[in-house]
Amino acid sequence: MLGKVKSLRELFEIELRYAYDCERKLVEKGLPTMIENSHSTELRNALTHHLEETRTHVTRLERIFGALGVDPDTKGNDVFDKMSSAVKDSISNIEDSPLRDAALIVNGNLVEHYEIATYGSLLDFARSLGLNNAVPLLQETLEEEKKADAKLTQIAEMLMNPKAARQTAGAIT
Numbered sequence: 001m002l003g004k005v006k007s008l009r010e011l012f013e014i015e016l017r018y019a020y021d022c023e024r025k026l027v028e029k030g031l032p033t034m035i036e037n038s039h040s041t042e043l044r045n046a047l048t049h050h051l052e053e054t055r056t057h058v059t060r061l062e063r064i065f066g067a068l069g070v071d072p073d074t075k076g077n078d079v080f081d082k083m084s085s086a087v088k089d090s091i092s093n094i095e096d097s098p099l100r101d102a103a104l105i106v107n108g109n110l111v112e113h114y115e116i117a118t119y120g121s122l123l124d125f126a127r128s129l130g131l132n133n134a135v136p137l138l139q140e141t142l143e144e145e146k147k148a149d150a151k152l153t154q155i156a157e158m159l160m161n162p163k164a165a166r167q168t169a170g171a172i173t
Contacts, residue, residue: 034104
């Protein structure tokens with residue numbers, strides 16, 4: 001629970017810590033778990049590519065913390081933790097198949113949308129606060145998150161959802 005937040009700078013630092021928590025958890029466990037449990041090569045490749053980008057996101061956030069003169073730190077992120085729990089549920093409740101990949105893509109899109117919202121706000125906060133060193137770093141990360149979301153959507157629409165529909169067509173009564 002947040003205490004009283006008294007400035008945009010303080011809010012910026014709190015949200016920066018939430019983003020840092022999210023990115024570190026994605027690198028340490030989230031994306032590797034999704035890669036390991038995905039069925040299709042296309043999805044594994046997209047997730048592997050985004051894992052490399054996410055490692056860079058962590059580094060960028062650490063650079064921003066350094067420019068602010070504060071230690072890189074995480075702030076427990078319940079929103080992200082709930083999304084991680086949904087990934088675990090998808091893996092444990094759906095057999096390895098295009099249907100599981102479709103579920104993993106939904107889970108991934110949820111994380112990307114959260115990150116897009118977070119980085120969009122952080123970018124605007126940085127601009128408003130005159131944190132000119134942070135702006136290009138946040139902008140670059142925001143664009144990468146948007147591309148990752150679009151790639152997941154493309155894989156879902158072109159490959160996984162049609163395959164999952166064919167796989168489960170006989171199961172629908």
